[in-house]
Amino acid sequence: MSTGSLASHTASCSLRSQQHRSAFRPCLKAPGSSRRCRIQVKAEEGGKGDDAFEQRLATLKAAKKQAPYGKSRREEESPSEVKPKGAPAYDFRDETLYWEGPPHRGDLAINIALGTTLLWLPLTFAALGRGIFVNYRFTDRRLSVSTTAPWKTESLDAAYQEIKDVKTVGRGLGFWGDMVVTLRNGDKIELRSLPKFLELRDYILKRREELKAEGSSGQPKSAAKGFA
Structure with missing residues (x-):
């Protein structure tokens, strides 16, 4: 070059x-x-x-x-309220509390006592989690299951009009029991170690029929999905 x-x-x-x-x-x-x-x-x-x-x-x-x-x-990523799919919005204002409380303490005591055996430890930890972080609430319009664990926070509400069936199984010599609520859309809500489970089952079915019979006061106010 x-x-x-x-x-x-x-x-x-x-x-x-x-x-x-x-x-x-x-x-x-x-x-x-x-x-x-x-x-x-x-x-x-x-x-x-x-x-x-x-x-x-x-x-x-x-x-x-x-x-x-x-x-x-x-x-x-903040946890939001879990709502059954396809359900209309209901008005829960001015609702009256019927019963509220955690799972039965007898279930917790029995599981802690049985936790001395290594094979029962997983069930003991599950009972501890329910007893500390789970709360049940029944009003004259809906049932609610809330979880406030550090690793899981959610609140599930179901209007009585959306309930299709309620099944219960007695535990602890009948002092508490498990309840499975089936909604009209097929979703299921499990309430374990529920005190007064028979009384609450009858109350749910009674309020469901009363709200359906009330007509306009028990019907959804809008067609929006989810619960208020």
Whole structure:
């Protein structure tokens, strides 16, 4: 290569280097990492512009399951109230509490006593979790099961009009029992170690028929899904 050609090649490389630095310098002034700057320079050199670069960032965020701008991941991951699918919204205002309480303490005591055997330990831990973190609530319009464990927080409500069937099984010589409530959409709600399980079963069935007979006062106010 001749001296003239070498000088021309060197000048051309120097010019391209200056153009690259001039495009990269404004990016260094903006907040963000140098890697993002290099991506931006490449996007601009490819002729796609800022819109294409922002679209790439949005695609990358979606792939990483990041929350959109203005929304936090805590808000998206915060536990919400569990509601039976396909059920209309009912008005629970001015409801009257009938009974509220945790699972029967007799079940907890028996499981703790049997926990001395290693084979019973899983059932003992399950009973401890129910006794500490689970609460049952019955009003004149609905039943509720709430869980407030550190690893699981949820609240399940079911209007009596949505209940199709109620089955119970006695435990602890009849002092408590398990209840399975079947909803019209096929979902089931389990209430374990429930005190007064026979009385509460009869109350559910009674209130269901009364609310159906009330007509407009017992009918849903809107067609929205879920429970209020």
